[in-house]
Amino acid sequence: MTQPVLEAKDISKRFGATQALDGVSFRIDASERVAVMGENGAGKSTLMKVFAGVHQADSGTLTLKGEPFTPNSPYEAILSGISTVYQEPAFFSHLSVLENLYMGRQRSTIGWLNTPAMRREGQELLGRLALPGKLLRRLMGELSLAEQQLVLIARAVAADAQVLILDEPTSILTDTESERLFTVVDELTADGVGVCFITHRFDELERMADRYVVLRDGKLVGETTDADRDGLLAMMGGRELAPNAAMSTSVTPDRVGADSGTVDQAASPSQASIGSQTATADHDQVVLRVRGASLESTFDDIDLDVPAGRITGLYGLVGAGRTELALSILGELGLDAGTVEFQGKPYTPAGSRAALTRGIAYLPEDRKTQGLLRHMTVGENLSVAAMSSFTSTGVLELGKERSLVARWIDRMKIKTTGHNAAITSLSGGNQQKVLLARLMATQPKLLILDEPTRGIDVATKAEIHRDIHALAAQGIAVLLISSEMSELLELADVVHTLHEGTMTSTLSGAQITESAVLRGATGSLADAVSTSTVGSESEMGAIS
């Protein structure tokens, strides 16, 4: 049985300035299990969404069982036999599990619901995933995340799929639940269904799939049937291919001390200039010190130092707990355990407003929903956090505001017609610059940037990177959360990797390589790195 169920040829898809998919060819055979791997933003989810009819390819062809296949909507794709369970799935939380299972394809006689039949079948369906039949009556929104996930998988299974696409299905499942899922997948493939996983979990690869396909920067860069971790990591990272040896040697502190001078400059040319410009006493003084920070089922026992004048990177895959850690430092989320020190004094996180007055500024992940004031002007957007600097009585001194805004527009080279332009008239990159300027106008000591260049064109991205560098050079402590590898490689002095809520490695200078960061983020460095904090701190000293 090796005729392809689903075959894609030369699929390309572009979103604005981003080439999400670039000539990807891909096939799934009947009864085959394929795992699709790659970094964040490599194009995995986009490819799956093209199959699922969510996105339409700009060019390239799809064939389903030898027939041309152009799904214009998710509904068409499901009818044609492609079922998908998304990583962040949509469901009806106010309806029962039964109603969720059969939404859109209810059993009925002339419009009258045949509930007993659905209940019978539904019970059987849940049984296959080892879920109790009494779940059918519960509201979807009351279930745990794992249960919801399993119900949606049951729903996809029930749709008589020929191809089943599962986007990181096990990330929130326990081992037992995962194993149950794999058993169901085995049964399905025995019936001729092709199953396609997106996954980051190396430990499950062999159990999960027969063939592994790697995407990078929207291109399919390789496929293999060998679940060898290093080989796959090399494909995912791409640039350097023999990282393992380098890793294990470079953790020895004295080696690093000797090497870092030269290699460090190669990795990040601008670091040298910063170091020389700004050898003031303030630099390297730890502005933010986090010890043993834990939040239940989010992150665990995190130690983090963010020094002045440095860019500290935080890398992790989706769900690793990066943003949550930042929000806990701000006080928007709680902390179950651990301490935070800011500028050498104990600090109790009490929300972003309190943080801002103390000098901790946060650039949120989602520019549109958390940053922009859409109806307002560039000037108003820029000055909103710093209003106290141009008022003493509550009445705004508009002259002072104008000069503040003009200064920042000029300094950040924001492309706009000026103060009164609508914020929506700016490009995404320039909007982001306005938001960055908004924070800078409050004169923060610590800047937490969450995905500062997501969805921004290449040229503006480079400018923003320059801005971030310049800010750090002034002595501001920068905590840079990014899922973009190249951004961290270019900017960060130290990179911490998070994997499922634990800090897996602390890399500095020459250690910051693509494969090392990936290794940390995928949690696959058990033997390679257990870099002691002491070691990494002494290395930081070596850099400066």
Place this chain on the structure above:
Amino acid sequence: MSAPAMTSPSTTPSPEAPDPSSAAQRDARLLSILRWIQQLLMPVLLVVEVILFTVLSPHFMTAQNWTNIAINSADLALIAAGLTLIVIMAGIDVSTGFAVGLIGWFVATGMADQRSPILVLLTALLAGAVLGLFNGLLTVRLAIPSIVATLGTSAIFQTLLFALWNSTDVFARPVFPWLSGQSRIAGFPTVALLVIVVYLILHVVLSRTVYGRSVYAIGSNAEAAALTGIKIGRVRLTAYLILGLLIGLAACLYSARIGVVQASSGGELTMLVISSVVVGGTSILGGEGSVLRTLGGLVFIAVLRNGVVLAGVPSLWNGVMIGVVILLAVGINGLVVRVSRRQRRSLT
């Protein structure tokens, strides 16, 4: 590892696909036209309306009639000014009418019992503040959607009024002579000047103060506003307090203007107040608007109510006309939102 499946080396940035960008340009053009219509709608309608009524009735374009219009809509104007703040923050208050009726009962009873006028006025303001804060606390602290919360309080206010009324109409007289429709300063009705002062103050507050800027920021994006350090709860609560104080003042004007308080007093104001704000062009979705726009909407509605009567059109038509104008204003607003959303999508 099998050979990588790659097409032509297309790493060089290919030019923007022509299709989406031209669609975006078309949308941008459409958007600027719609914005233009949105800006001009109110002034044009006002001019058309005034010309129409001038032609239809000889009594319309007279100083006496304009004075009447001003006096008869002063209470409405005060409430509409306060409601504008709430609506800019994407909230609403549907309890204003019966709040006026309820406070009006206290005002009328107090005056009938020969209480000191200053005490009556202060009681009215205090009662307004209490009712406003009650609405505010329900929506801000208990996070009840403002439409639901004020629908509830509206029913409560109405019932309280009904119970207090107890089948006895209370005849009302002005709290102070200068709060009556008869009073003039330099020939202008005093209450109209009071309205203008309130509008000017609120206009300055909205456009020139930290508080006003915060109101717009919350309406535009409450989550972002909170992240930039704005105390959104306090700002919203203050707006309900301001609205409440204006309702207290309006109740003094209203009871004197109507001359009697009974079980359903004030009820007719609710929809007229909301209509004035919306017709004026303050977006019900929040983020956009001003008290000056509300003043435009208010004048339009006040003139309509007056002109329709003078022109001898059965007054039931005035609801239809207000309705059509609201739908037009809100419809254009909705179109703007839809087109700009589509444009943004094709740009990103």
